[in-house]
Amino acid sequence: MRFRGTGDALIRLLAQRAPPPFWHEMLVLAFSLLASPDYAPYAVVDQTVEAISRDKKGSAAAGKFVNALLRRYLREQSHWQQQLAHEPEAVWNYPDWWIRRLQSDYPQHWQHILRAGNALPPMTLRVNVRQQSRQHYLEQLHAAGIQALASSVADSAVVLERPVPVQHLPGFASGAVSVQDAAAQLAAPLLDLQAGQQVLDACAAPGGKTAHILESVDCELLALDHDEQRLQRVSDNLQRLQLSGQCRAGDAARPEGWAQGRHFDRILADVPCTASGIVRRHADIRWLRRESDIVQLATSAERILDALWSRLKPGGKLLLATCSVFPREGEQQARRFVQRHTDAVALPAPAQMLPDDDSYLAHLEHADSSIPDRLASTHDGFFYAVLEKRA
């Protein structure tokens, strides 16, 4: 997925006719492997031809086609690489509309944001501070031979030098830690929670932020999501972490179906969005989205926010969160909300957090034995606005 723009462009340049989808996918895969120093070109060609000839969706003819195309590419590699330099999708490995959008939204930072989304992210953990301190958990990791350091982004976050299966993490099964990016770990602290408060997590599944809220304070929490299957994951997570909260299926935009007259001191609105800030973790997102999704998702988020506002007590706080870098879903959404609701005050908040650069990738490539400090500041792209209701 991090190479699909280049692969698509090479196929367009090299094939006289568009190949069937399966052949196309096998070629993208082969081109991505050819770009890696880890594989010998002859082995990539040989294995691709063999795989496609044997597969029921392929054939001997498919094998011949793929063989000819890959060999032609390898014979004239520098020529084809020069051709690619003229195609933004091939250079950046994002759809054209995504690149243009970031260029216009971030004239200074668009290249940085695109590069950050192509880097391999580190594995970041949230320490369950109900069970132990972050420092204590870092010591446990060290004792288990897992290199890690404290994040400078969030107080509960720990960044691993190299990813490990969760079963290898000390205390994972009994809820000592969860996997969660450092930027996502800012939601619970930004809610400014007090013991005993009525708290609504309106778009809760799979429950990362729900659990963090419950790890932070004893409160009356309602976790809502309109997707029942995803909601089950919230219950599973709370069970592993030994936390309790009420889980309920419902549409956040229609409180009459679930609120039963309740009003809340704090509301977390982690609204559905394009997820453009987390493409480094979910590399396929960029290819699955269409540009029209931005307005469509922002409009649906707007309906949710307006409905939730009616459920917030005077003096209460609503936290708008999205894992997007498109301003229409963050900055503009928050600004429009305050214009519509004269009883809303925007309090200081991180606002748009841009994903960090590709230093982590460089770190992996250079295989440093010490953990560089810059790992401490790595995080996904996120947006936060804290909206207080006048008393």
Ligand SMILES: C[S@@+](CC[C@H](N)C(=O)[O-])C[C@H]1O[C@@H](n2cnc3c(N)ncnc32)[C@H](O)[C@@H]1O
């Ligand atoms: C960004 S995810 C939430 C991630 C979650 N807060 C976490 O930290 O693990 C957005 C969630 O909103 C839910 N959702 C979308 N539209 C909704 C609606 N109208 N009412 C309630 N939930 C909705 C989706 O099912 C999805 O689980």
